[in-house]
Amino acid sequence: MTRPINVTILGSGSWGTTVASLVSGNTPTLLWSRRAEVAEEITSRQTNSRYLGDHRLPASLAATADLADAVARADVLVVGVPTQGIRETLEAAAPHVRPWIPVLSLAKGLEQSTRMRPTDVISECLPGHPVGLLAGPNIAGEILEGKAAAAVIATPDPDIAASLQPLFSSVRFRVYTNTDVLGCELGGVLKNIVAIAAGMADGLGVGVNTSALVISRGLAEITRLGLAMGADPATFSGLTGLGDLIATCMSPRSRNRRVGEELAKGRTIEEAVEVLGQVAEGVKTARSVVELAHEHGVDVPICEEVDAVCNEGRTALQAYRGLVRLRPGSEHDAG
Numbered sequence: 001m002t003r004p005i006n007v008t009i010l011g012s013g014s015w016g017t018t019v020a021s022l023v024s025g026n027t028p029t030l031l032w033s034r035r036a037e038v039a040e041e042i043t044s045r046q047t048n049s050r051y052l053g054d055h056r057l058p059a060s061l062a063a064t065a066d067l068a069d070a071v072a073r074a075d076v077l078v079v080g081v082p083t084q085g086i087r088e089t090l091e092a093a094a095p096h097v098r099p100w101i102p103v104l105s106l107a108k109g110l111e112q113s114t115r116m117r118p119t120d121v122i123s124e125c126l127p128g129h130p131v132g133l134l135a136g137p138n139i140a141g142e143i144l145e146g147k148a149a150a151a152v153i154a155t156p157d158p159d160i161a162a163s164l165q166p167l168f169s170s171v172r173f174r175v176y177t178n179t180d181v182l183g184c185e186l187g188g189v190l191k192n193i194v195a196i197a198a199g200m201a202d203g204l205g206v207g208v209n210t211s212a213l214v215i216s217r218g219l220a221e222i223t224r225l226g227l228a229m230g231a232d233p234a235t236f237s238g239l240t241g242l243g244d245l246i247a248t249c250m251s252p253r254s255r256n257r258r259v260g261e262e263l264a265k266g267r268t269i270e271e272a273v274e275v276l277g278q279v280a281e282g283v284k285t286a287r288s289v290v291e292l293a294h295e296h297g298v299d300v301p302i303c304e305e306v307d308a309v310c311n312e313g314r315t316a317l318q319a320y321r322g323l324v325r326l327r328p329g330s331e332h333d334a335g
C-alpha cells in the first residue's frame with residue numbers, strides 16, 4: 001500500500017485556509033498559522049473567524065503554529081502567506097523542509113525590496129526544489145461556498161504539475177496545467193493593480209464601457225510586459241490572465257477592487273487599506289511593476305496612475321483624468 005501524500009500549507013488567511021480546505025478532501029493536510037490561537041480555533045472549532053467568518057471548515061483539516069513540525073511533515077509544500085512575508089517565513093522553515101519536495105506559491109505580488117516574483121523568492125530560499133504556482137480566477141469566498149471555479153498549476157516540468165493536479169482538484173474546482181510559470185505568475189501580479197483602477201473607476205460612477213476599457217487596456221499592459229519578459233502570449237488569454245483579471249476587476253469581494261472603491265470615496269491609501277483589514281497585493285506591488293516595466297521599455301499607463309495614487313497622493317479623480325487625457329495610438333501599441 002502506498003503512503004498518502006502529506007500537504008502543508010503556510011499561511012492561514014482567507015486563501016491559504018480555502019486551499020487547505022480543498023486539499024484536505026483529497027489527502028492529509030496541515031495548515032500553518034503564525035498565530036497559535038488561530039491554529040487552535042481551526043483544529044478545535046473548524047472555523048477561522050478572523051478571515052472566513054462562521055464558515056465551517058472540514059473536520060479533517062488540522063492546523064498548527066509549529067512551523068518546523070509543519071514543514072518537516074510535508075511531501076508537498078504550499079506557500080500561502082502574502083508576498084512580503086514569504087522570505088522571512090521560508091528562511092525560518094528552510095532547515096526543516098525535506099529534500100527536493102515540490103513547492104507551490106499562491107501569492108500574487110512582487111517582493112518590494114527586490115522586485116522578485118514569489119516563485120523566485122521561494123527558489124532562493126529553498127534552492128534545488130521544484131517550484132511552481134497555483135493561480136487563476138479564485139475569489140476565496142466563492143470557492144468556500146462550493147461555486148464552480150478553475151485554476152492552473154504552473155511548473156516548468158509538466159510531469160510535476162500533472163502529479164500535483166489530483167491533490168488540488170475537486171468536482172467544482174478544475175485544475176489545469178501550464179509550463180509557462182512566468183506568464184501565469186505575472187498575470188496574477190498585474191491584475192491586482194488593474195483591479196484597483198477598476199474599483200476606482202466604478203467608485204467614481206463610470207459606465208460599463210469605461211470598465212471594459214480599463215479591463216481590456218489593462219490586459220494589453222499585462223501582455224506587453226509579459227512578452228517583453230519572455231512569457232508565452234497565449235497564457236494571457238487564459239485563466240491566469242484574462243480570467244483572473246475579469247474576476248478581480250468585477251467581484252465586489254475582491255480586496256484590490258475594494259481598495260479602489262474606497263479611494264474613489266476620497267479616502268487616502270492608508271485609510272483604504274485600514275478599512276479592508278486584509279491583504280491587497282496591488283498596493284505594495286504597483287511601484288515595483290512600474291519600475292520593472294520601465295526597465296523593459298514597456299508603457300504601463302494604468303499601472304502608473306495606480307502607483308501615483310498608492311505612493312504619491314494622487315486622487316482617484318486625478319488618475320481618471322490622467323488616463324482619459326492619453327492620446328490613443330494603434331490598439332496594438334502602447335497607451
Ligand SMILES: NC(=O)C1=CN([C@@H]2O[C@H](COP(=O)(O)OP(=O)(O)OC[C@H]3O[C@@H](n4cnc5c(N)ncnc54)[C@H](OP(=O)(O)O)[C@@H]3O)[C@@H](O)[C@H]2O)C=CC1
Nearest residue numbers: 012013014015016081082085106107108138139140278279
Ligand atoms: N483571498 C483570495 O481570494 C486569493 C488570494 N490570493 C493570494 O494569496 C496570498 C495570500 O492572501 P490571503 O490569504 O487572501 O491574505 P489574507 O489577508 O486573507 O491573510 C493573510 C494571512 O497571512 C498571514 N501573514 C501575513 N504576513 C505574514 C508573515 N510575514 N508571515 C507569516 N504569515 C503572515 C496573516 O496572518 P495574521 O492574521 O497574523 O496577520 C494571515 O493569516 C496573496 O498573495 C493573495 O494575493 C490568491 C488567490 C485568491
Ligand SMILES: O=C(CO)COP(=O)(O)O
Nearest residue numbers: 136137138139254255256
Ligand atoms: O486573486 C484573487 C482572485 O483570483 C483575489 O483577489 P483579491 O486579492 O483582490 O481579493
